[in-house]
Amino acid sequence: MSKSRLAPLVTASYCSVNKIIVSIFVERWQPETNTFHMPFGEMTITLDDVASIIGIPVTGRTVSYNDRMACEEAQALLVDALRVEPIETHDDQLIQVRGQSDKLEWLRERFGEMSDDNGEEMIDCAVRAYLLYLLGCTLFTDKSGTRVPIIFLTHLVDLDNVRSYAWATAALAYLNRQLGPLGLASRHEIKQMASYLTLLEAWVYEHFTFLASTPNIHYQPNHPRFHRWVPRREYAPLQALRERLDSTNLLQSRYSHNSYAILCNCALPTSQAVVASDFFHPAH
Incomplete structure (x- = not known):
């Protein structure tokens, strides 16, 4: 696993996705620009975000995806x-x-x-x-x-x-592709979506820390930043969070792993469970 450079994925999934957190951002997605439209401007998930949150390769050979395979x-x-x-x-x-x-x-x-x-x-x-x-x-x-x-x-x-292979690049492209049609849907039409929603949820926690839950006290700076947060499973009503996000202001701040990052002014960042743990059964 270590040779594949995909080892971080073994533990990089939340047990369940916070549907409210995901929903309030999915409905702000604009497929024409691949950005979330916020009250203060536009934001998007970057390759640097993917690399720092998950810890998988950004550069390398292209991962092709053809859903028309015979x-x-x-x-x-x-x-x-x-x-x-x-x-x-x-x-x-x-x-x-x-x-x-x-x-x-x-x-x-x-x-x-x-x-x-x-x-x-x-x-x-x-x-x-x-x-x-x-x-x-x-x-x-x-x-x-x-x-x-x-x-x-x-x-x-x-x-x-x-x-x-540039797995992080492929993951971001796949996420953007899945978000595309959802950004055009009404709030009532969004029922489910494909893609790695842990990445989206962790990105929200990184950049909108007032939406995050308890910081992980066991987090180490050399860990993927996904591990910084203990995801919250319960939240305020959807409409209340929409209104809270609508009142967010912009702040640009410098922090450790990126020269500049777009953040909300409510808080600054400090610097599916183990998805594959059940793959191998004990040999009989």
């Missing part, structure tokens, strides 16, 4: 990367390649009990399956929270090259 191509990729029997890829109840996505539950059940006795090749397959599972639980979560696009396996075939 079903036959997806099946061939499963056979090549995970050594799945070709007949298995046609079993919709087992793998469920609908929309060229893999069911997270199947990945966990199929590869979660691997041990050293399975041989190097199958262990590599289990590592690829785990990384795909991890991406599906975090950066590239779909609306159901139960599937992951198989296309991302193309970036996991060569395990030595996983670290060379």
Whole structure:
């Protein structure tokens, strides 16, 4: 995991998303500019935010995402990367390649009990399956929270090259893409969305600390900034928070990991649980 540079994702998810916090920002999203429209101007999540909040690579090779991947191509990729029997890829109840996505539950059940006795090749397959599972639980979560696009396996075939991809850049692009149509919807039309909402919630806590909850007393400066906050699960009514945000003023302040940051003047920053902990089952 450390070689892949994706290790921070193992613990970088809140147990549940604060729907009110997410909602009051999603409804301010403008897809034309990829920014949140605030009373004092516009704000957006930057690559520096993603790198500091999650701690994954910003620079590197491009992570391509094609949601029009042919079903036959997806099946061939499963056979090549995970050594799945070709007949298995046609079993919709087992793998469920609908929309060229893999069911997270199947990945966990199929590869979660691997041990050293399975041989190097199958262990590599289990590592690829785990990384795909991890991406599906975090950066590239779909609306159901139960599937992951198989296309991302193309970036996991060569395990030595996983670290060379700009995963943070891909995560931000995916989040912006999912926010796009929601910014055009009315407040009553927004029911659910895909993407890594922990990133959005942690970003809110970083820049609007009056919305944050208790600081994590165990946080260390070398940790991803996601760990600075203990997320709050209960909040004031939605309308009250909308009005509170509407009254926010702008303050620019200098702080440790960025030259300038846009912050509210209410407070200055001080400097799904472990999503993949249940992937590997004890070997029987």
